[in-house]
Amino acid sequence: MLLRLLIADDHPIVRDGLRSALGGEPDMEVVGEASDGAQAVRLAAELRPNVVLMDLRMPGMDGVSAIRELSGTGPRVLVLTTFDTDVLPAMEAGASGYLLKDAPPEELARAVRATHAGETVLAPSAAGRLANDLRRPTRGKLSKRELEVLRLVAGGATNKGAAAALFISEASVKTHLLHVYAKLDVRDRASAVAEAYRRGILND
Known part of the structure; x- marks a missing residue:
């Protein structure tokens, strides 16, 4: 079964490029395009995509608001935007990943597949920004709930x-994992588990 993809971006040339790049993948099908957040929410309900590729800065309903509306309704949302300044709001709203528009097509295709599989995908600069945004005086010390999720x-x-x-x-689990990533200074769940064992956090 093909991975069903909905593209949300207010620039037609960007949507055309994404449709060409991803629609040519043998395991993907672009089922629709939206030019703003409200249209993305409507089309997601109608077309039942597996993944929504979401820009953040759009007229009317912005991407973060649309992600919040879509959270828990079925599709996973992969942010694809120009700036890495809105990582925390997007992830807390329920996004599964955050990539920048300069990502090569093959990286984008891998990220879409990973998002569909339930993984969290972050561009390197977005991961760094998120770590800075989440950094606290207790950085490195996991809360009880974060430790439960990590176990x-x-x-x-x-x-x-x-x-x-x-x-x-599921959105709460995702948020706890993002906090874990930031506190352990890692980018994904496998690295978080490995680092936690290295530090002895999971050894007791």
Whole structure:
């Protein structure tokens, strides 16, 4: 079954380029295009995409507001934007990843597949920005809930599985993991688990 993709960007030339780049992938199908956040929310309900590729700075309803509307409704949202200044608001709204528009087509295609698989994808500069935004005096010390989430992830749980085990939302699991990444200075769940074992956090 093809991965169903919805593109949301207010620039037609960008949408055309993304459709050409991703529509040519053998396992992907671009099912629709939106020029603003409100249209993206409407089309997502109608077309049932697996992944929404979302710009943030659009007229009317912006990308962060649209992500908030889409959170928990089915599709995963991968942000594709020009700036790395809105990483934290986008991720806290429910985005699954954050890439910049200078990403090569093959990297973008990999990111779409990873997003569909439930992984969190961050461009290097976005990861750095997120770490700075989340940095606290207690950086490196995980909260009780963050440790619970990390233990479940280390045991092989998906975000959905961890959410069910802890009776919290999948978006909450994602936020806890982002805090873990920032505190451990890593970019993904595998690195977080490895670093936690290295520090002895998961050894007791």
